Amino acid sequence: MDKYEKLEKVGEGTYGKVYKAKEKATGQVVALKKTRLEMDEEGVPPTALREVSLLQMLSQSLYVVRLLCVEHVDNKNGKPLLYLVFEYLDTDLKKFIDSHRKGPNPRPLPPQLIQSFLYQLCKGVAHCHSHGVLHRDLKPQNLLLDKDKGILKIADLGLGRAFTVPLKSYTHEIVTLWYRAPEVLLGSTHYSTAVDMWSVGCIFAEMVRRQALFPGDSEFQQLLHIFRLLGTPTEKHWPGVSSLRDWHVYPQWEPQNLARAVPSLGPDGVDLLSKMLKYDPAERISAKAALDHPYFNSLDKSQF
């Protein structure tokens, strides 16, 4: 690790601590992620090898944070640990939205910027999904920004374990509550790429509103937030919903007008948002289809 000079701790990633660091030889600023992936007498554990090489493959996309290299470092017990070295970006979408809500100069995010960020987000998500990988923890903190270039990149793919079709069951407790899809909240054991699209919808709305769309503080409250806006789901709109493991009897709310939740968003944007927030995962728009939605017609796609 002598190659790097640690500058500051910048956060806790899915894998562990993340440091901003400088590569001494080149001066390049990088993000160092210490992993819990330890070598044993068999060398690199197969799961680590597969996960890191998957990350390496995904990070070929411009819209996924680039994995620059992997370093082996001996820890105190003499066991080598893996450090992932990523490109460093100085801000994330959460900080960016916060800076537009509070501080000296509160103002909405420019509509073209929202459009561009959402397009890049869908590109990155489509890339992951086309490689058979779910992110499962998309949230503004995990979307890093290059403000000068207006580029958005998906980070922290750590838990985005690959899935095979048919989908396997996964453990719960993954997505931060606010961005968590209703099927996950209701205890569905088979979930798919649609969970990420729900999160994308929530992030889209949050960019427009500058505050979270569904800020629940418990799983139950989270569901109530969703139901109050979109109406309590029924078998008619979401076949099978009442047989989900954690389904209960809920207050019956009628769907509200979604446009009122995102007042500054035009009709195309509202239409796209409503397709991302469909209750039935099978009906929810895919990342690839979202890229072709009329909301993006006014965007110059040649730059991406």
Added chain:
Amino acid sequence: MELDLQNPLTTHQYDGVPSLFANESDHMPCLLSFQASDFRCSIRRTALSLISQVKFAYNLDPFLVYLSVNYVDRFLSKQEILEKRPWIAHILVVASLSLAAKMINSDLSISLSNLQREDGFEFDSQSVRRMERILLSTLRWRMRSITPFSFLQYFISLLKIEDPSVTQCLKHRASEIIFSVQQELKLLEYKPSTIAASALLCAIHDLTPPTFSSSDAAITSCEYVDKDTLSECFGVMQEMTREGYGLSLDASTCVTVTEISVLDRQRTSSRSEEGASSSGPGFPERDNVKRRRLNGFCDNDRTFQISQIQQCN
């Protein structure tokens, strides 16, 4: 998620196909600049013959073998300076097989220790781990190799074949061809997708000749395929497989040393610069491989289906 060479993206759609085509060059060895005198050539020869030795001794998964040869080739094309030590090929083989086994999720530990014992080169586990690390960083952890197998299903889908048994036959034959030509230096200059398309065309040419021109048209009209490069690669590959399969058909019971040397000489004269390396120690072994595979192919019930197809057309 373990690596499946035939489906490296783990999806069953073709959504990931564009990025496979976009990134395949990163997974290509480029050994063309090798001079026959290059020490790496002799390492490659030794390594490949060692790998095929283990393959037969322990009946290894052919995809595992393919992947480890891919690692060896990519490593050698990136590593310019190597100590001229006799054991380098051996430790490289052990590390490549070990990493490939981890990627594919199979347990090789017993075969690997046996190999080392029989081979007379035994490495302590620390040295092997060190070599694994060198291999990983040289390949920049890009261990999910994009190989010709990644494209085979996609190209087959372009042919719009209705009968699944025909699809199976073609895929089987094309895979055999891909396995059998992996050590040909001459083919390393072509991208994995080009190898896949050529192998499929060879298979069609052999098994369902009447559909050849329509299949050729379907594949060459694919946006990712360069027509000229494909036809060049197809030509080279056809010559190779014709030699290989022809030889085994003519002398199905045994291949004499003389015949192999004759073939050797032909190859040397037709491809002067690679001749020296393709006539290495692994060469007779390879023709055996082809013969065994071909026999296996005729034995199974697919042969019946193939003859039917040919009659129908």
